[in-house]
Amino acid sequence: MRGEHESLTTLTSSQDPSGQGVIHYSDDPRDAGWVRQNIPCQTACPAGTNVPAYIRAIAEGRHGQAYEINREANVLPGVLGRICSRPCESACRHGWSGNGDPVGICHLKRSAADIKDASHRITERLYAPTGKKVAVVGAGPAGVAAAHDLSLLGHDVVIFEREERPGGMLRYGIPEFRLPRNMLDIELHNALRLGVQLRTGTAVGAGKGAVRVSTLLADFDAVLLATGCMAPTALPLRGIPDGENLSRHCQDVEYGLDFLMEIHRGQNKRVGRRVAVVGAGFTALDCARVARRLGGQEVTIHLRTSEEYIPVTSEELFETKREGIRIKGLRTPVGLRTDENGRLTGVEFVQNRLGGWRENGRRLATPIEGSEFVEPCDTLIIAIGQRTVNDFLDMRVEVNRSGNVRVAENGMTSVHGLFAAGDYVGGASTAIEAIGHARQIADKIDTWLVGRKRRQVVRMEPVAAPPREPAHDFIPRQHMPTIPLQDRQQLTREVECGYNRDLAGEEAKRCYLCDLRYQIDVNRCIYCRACIEVAPRNCIKLVSDVEMKADGTHGTLQETKEWQRVAAIWIDNNECIRCGACFKVCPVRCISITRNHFVTVDG
Amino acid sequence: MNASVSSSTSRRYVIIGNGVAGNQAAELLRDRDPDSRITILTNSRLLYYNRYLLPQLFKGEQSWQAFLANPAEHYVKRRIQVRRDSRVVSVDTRNKLIKLAHNETIGYDSLLVATGGVSHLPEELADCRKMFHSFGSYEAAMATRKALPEKGTVVLLGGDMIGLDLARTLLAVECRVILVTHESTFWPHKLTAEERADALATLEKMGIELIDGEARGGVVSVQQGASGLPARRVVFRQGGDLYGDVVMSFYGLTPLVEFMVGTGIDIERGLLVNTNLRTSDPSIYAAGDVCQIWSEQENIYRFYYGYQNVRAMGAVAAINMTGGHEHFATTQEETLGRDSQGFIDSPFWSYQ
Numbered sequence: 001m002r003g004e005h006e007s008l009t010t011l012t013s014s015q016d017p018s019g020q021g022v023i024h025y026s027d028d029p030r031d032a033g034w035v036r037q038n039i040p041c042q043t044a045c046p047a048g049t050n051v052p053a054y055i056r057a058i059a060e061g062r063h064g065q066a067y068e069i070n071r072e073a074n075v076l077p078g079v080l081g082r083i084c085s086r087p088c089e090s091a092c093r094h095g096w097s098g099n100g101d102p103v104g105i106c107h108l109k110r111s112a113a114d115i116k117d118a119s120h121r122i123t124e125r126l127y128a129p130t131g132k133k134v135a136v137v138g139a140g141p142a143g144v145a146a147a148h149d150l151s152l153l154g155h156d157v158v159i160f161e162r163e164e165r166p167g168g169m170l171r172y173g174i175p176e177f178r179l180p181r182n183m184l185d186i187e188l189h190n191a192l193r194l195g196v197q198l199r200t201g202t203a204v205g206a207g208k209g210a211v212r213v214s215t216l217l218a219d220f221d222a223v224l225l226a227t228g229c230m231a232p233t234a235l236p237l238r239g240i241p242d243g244e245n246l247s248r249h250c251q252d253v254e255y256g257l258d259f260l261m262e263i264h265r266g267q268n269k270r271v272g273r274r275v276a277v278v279g280a281g282f283t284a285l286d287c288a289r290v291a292r293r294l295g296g297q298e299v300t301i302h303l304r305t306s307e308e309y310i311p312v313t314s315e316e317l318f319e320t321k322r323e324g325i326r327i328k329g330l331r332t333p334v335g336l337r338t339d340e341n342g343r344l345t346g347v348e349f350v351q352n353r354l355g356g357w358r359e360n361g362r363r364l365a366t367p368i369e370g371s372e373f374v375e376p377c378d379t380l381i382i383a384i385g386q387r388t389v390n391d392f393l394d395m396r397v398e399v400n401r402s403g404n405v406r407v408a409e410n411g412m413t414s415v416h417g418l419f420a421a422g423d424y425v426g427g428a429s430t431a432i433e434a435i436g437h438a439r440q441i442a443d444k445i446d447t448w449l450v451g452r453k454r455r456q457v458v459r460m461e462p463v464a465a466p467p468r469e470p471a472h473d474f475i476p477r478q479h480m481p482t483i484p485l486q487d488r489q490q491l492t493r494e495v496e497c498g499y500n501r502d503l504a505g506e507e508a509k510r511c512y513l514c515d516l517r518y519q520i521d522v523n524r525c526i527y528c529r530a531c532i533e534v535a536p537r538n539c540i541k542l543v544s545d546v547e548m549k550a551d552g553t554h555g556t557l558q559e560t561k562e563w564q565r566v567a568a569i570w571i572d573n574n575e576c577i578r579c580g581a582c583f584k585v586c587p588v589r590c591i592s593i594t595r596n597h598f599v600t601v602d603g
Numbered sequence: 604m605n606a607s608v609s610s611s612t613s614r615r616y617v618i619i620g621n622g623v624a625g626n627q628a629a630e631l632l633r634d635r636d637p638d639s640r641i642t643i644l645t646n647s648r649l650l651y652y653n654r655y656l657l658p659q660l661f662k663g664e665q666s667w668q669a670f671l672a673n674p675a676e677h678y679v680k681r682r683i684q685v686r687r688d689s690r691v692v693s694v695d696t697r698n699k700l701i702k703l704a705h706n707e708t709i710g711y712d713s714l715l716v717a718t719g720g721v722s723h724l725p726e727e728l729a730d731c732r733k734m735f736h737s738f739g740s741y742e743a744a745m746a747t748r749k750a751l752p753e754k755g756t757v758v759l760l761g762g763d764m765i766g767l768d769l770a771r772t773l774l775a776v777e778c779r780v781i782l783v784t785h786e787s788t789f790w791p792h793k794l795t796a797e798e799r800a801d802a803l804a805t806l807e808k809m810g811i812e813l814i815d816g817e818a819r820g821g822v823v824s825v826q827q828g829a830s831g832l833p834a835r836r837v838v839f840r841q842g843g844d845l846y847g848d849v850v851m852s853f854y855g856l857t858p859l860v861e862f863m864v865g866t867g868i869d870i871e872r873g874l875l876v877n878t879n880l881r882t883s884d885p886s887i888y889a890a891g892d893v894c895q896i897w898s899e900q901e902n903i904y905r906f907y908y909g910y911q912n913v914r915a916m917g918a919v920a921a922i923n924m925t926g927g928h929e930h931f932a933t934t935q936e937e938t939l940g941r942d943s944q945g946f947i948d949s950p951f952w953s954y955q
């Protein structure tokens with residue numbers, strides 16, 4: 001369901017309405033490979049968001065259009081524009097060595113949501129009703145994204161949610177100072193208003209009063225489990241048996257997930273003067289920032305490794321530190337210290353060395369024997385991860401070694417008609433990963449229900465002239481405005497202010513527009529080298545051979561300086577920053593530009 | 604540089620940083636490997652100069668030549684190439700290449716990172732960065748000197764030993780010195796509550812005016828002073844403010860490691876090294892305020908500050924880069940003392 005929907009009949013070449021040339025649609029794997037290789041932000045986005053297209057729309061002042069382009073891949077742009085983990089920015093070509101800082105893709109996403117007209121008209125492409133009924137368990141990002149897509153595909157969808165309000169971790173796990181609830185409410189409403197029934201306060205499980213999964217399977221044509229990872233990962237501590245509730249052992253200790261969920265359910269929470277937070281992800285940072293707002297005077301985040309290796313954005317880390325929260329690395333908690341009344345007085349840590357690398361790219365930490373030390377504190381919040389729970393199932397479902405449910409290629413579990421999506425399948429991840437996975441599963445459910453299939457082709461649109469100015473390369477990344485520190489005492493006051501129209505426009509200009517493909521027609525090239533001479537980088541090369549891989553991407557370029565061996569003059573897209581200098585200088589106009597992106601077609 | 608030593612077979616040592624550790628290492632590298640190529644890369648436009656003497660700027664000495672540790676001829680004679688105004692932006696450890704801000708790349712066989720640290724500014728004050736006067740380099744200290752009127756008021760935030768060293772000079776030239784205390788006051792000395800109280804009383808006796816920063820919730824911002832008042836206004840979290848002609852941050856040092864982030868080299872706050880001063884990459888060493896050294900005694904990675912330590916680290920790194928197996932062991936006194944007048948005296952102020 002990513003990208004534009006085109007009918008099969010348009011899969012021929014068509015005249016570009018702008019009169020610039022002929023638009024081609026290609027299912028050649030080389031063209032698909034080019035898109036995957038050359039638009040790193042889109043490839044890195046688990047939902048496949050067409051980043052260059054929406055940034056170009058922002059640069060042209062079309063924020064509503066930018067919002068719609070986002071929404072084709074992700075139904076919650078205003079939400080993700082605030083809390084996304086930004087894998088796109090880590091991949092952004094502008095952030096590659098020597099190119100400066102990555103484009104503020106996430107901030108731009110938010111700006112599209114913030115700046116678009118209040119009366120903005122949402123576009124949805126509806127399929128005819130199928131008469132099929134799908135139950136979705138869980139109204140978190142995965143459940144909502146899947147429900148939205150399934151309803152577009154013509155199915156009748158009912159979401160079952162145990163909490164009183166939809167949103168899952170977005171509502172109950174993320175503080176309001178990062179994600180205002182009015183934005184969440186609007187986008188959830190937009191996602192579900194095409195006829196999705198939302199039954200909140202309705203638990204699915206084996207307990208009393210709960211709806212059983214087996215009942216859902218009997219009443220619906222398909223059931224999708226999207227319950228996420230709603231149990232905290234336990235921290236093994238000396239003297240505390242496995243499985244024992246830490247909060248019962250000491251009232252000053254609790255898990256970060258519970259801490260945040262209770263606050264967002266409306267409970268009053270208190271913390272001591274000295275708060276220790278153990279963990280390295282967004283939840284740990286959120287807990288620390290909440291604790292600070294609840295009156296914690298000395299709030300410290302304790303890491304097993306060090307700041308460089310934690311999976312949060314540098315801006316989030318910076319804002320956390322700005323709020324006076326300290327970060328200490330290379331330590332693992334091993335025990336608690338309590339007084340005679342059982343109140344927490346400190347946490348015992350062991351010093352770590354950095355170890356090797358885990359399979360997921362994270363660093364390992366190796367505890368050093370005999371290096372224990374104690375950090376005094378009054379409250380301990382543990383936020384070292386989350387896991388799935390399966391005890392709500394009233395049937396046997398196959399799980400993998402991690403305890404996560406196993407799904408087949410078609411998205412189905414070992415139970416006929418029972419599908420699963422998001423963190424419930426892959427373990428704790430990010431909102432954008434959950435959304436991306438859920439949309440894939442929704443597509444597979446549709447295929448399973450009614451036999452329809454969709455596929456991606458590459459749309460190639462001619463571009464008359466380079467749309468970027470060379471001066472755009474020198475625009476620095478625009479800083480996200482934030483509220484002053486003295487105003488950060490409330491849990492509900494949003495910290496980031498968002499780009500205004502001017503900031504968004506400037507930041508949008510920075511995008512290299514990697515979807516532009518510059519190609520040299522070697523049959524027309526006169527090898528004058530003018531393009532090589534104006535190239536700002538080593539991006540145009542004389543090559544004797546180019547390695548083409550099976551997936552359509554190209555590998556090593558065999559460069560040569562001997563004229564008799566030159567087989568082509570080649571634009572190295574790993575170096576090209578889409579400045580257009582080569583296009584402008586070419587005396588025989590043998591360089592062409594096309595805009596390339598995926599579109600989804602039926603069939 | 605003598606062309607004869609630029610043969611492709613000679614070993615290339617690159618030192619990033621032009622301070623005590625880097626220069627000490629360069630001298631030893633030259634002694635131990637006469638045929639090698641040695642390059643020092645530095646952000647500074649000046650050759651190696653004595654930063655410990657910078658307070659003298661406020662006593663009237665303003666010629667940069669007076670601060671140089673060695674004349675330029677020394678480097679020619681020793682065949683040590685010093686690349687000034689050369690900011691390193693990244694290190695490609697796989698291909699052993701250093702990338703400079705102007706896109707030049709320089710290869711190395713063995714690399715020493717000796718970039719030291721910069722004055723730490725707490726993140727909560729990052730928005731006010733432009734309001735601070737700096738003391739981290741000759742150029743910055745000169746700019747601060749120019750901004751300070753005769754017998755003007757200087758507000759020192761934090762008050763580490765670098766700042767307190769400057770405070771002594773400022774008092775000597777009859778400036779008013781106000782110190783806003785913080786947990787980093789007296790850094791890198793580690794004092795007990797009793798020792799700290801005693802040392803603070805001594806500062807007052809020396810003529811420094813003390814403001815209890817912690818009692819006021821810390822400094823929340825530094826702003827432009829209003830018309831007719833001194834140039835800077837320091838605002839406290841729990842209300843109240845104070846004015847000064849110059850406001851300087853002395854909250855300790857932050858290791859300069861930004862360009863090493865993403866290289867795969869182990870970093871916590873500084874570059875993590877063993878007692879041979881080798882990082883997790885066998886061809887890269889670190890010395891000085893930029894590195895955290897494993898301490899077998901304390902079972903932690905820790906910083907070692909002070910001229911003696913830093914100089915010793917430069918020497919140990921050079922020995923090990925040329926095939927030795929030397930371990931770093933500190934000889935630096937770390938106790939905060941008193942001078943003959945009863946005023947505080949720190950071994951970290953000594954550069955002998």
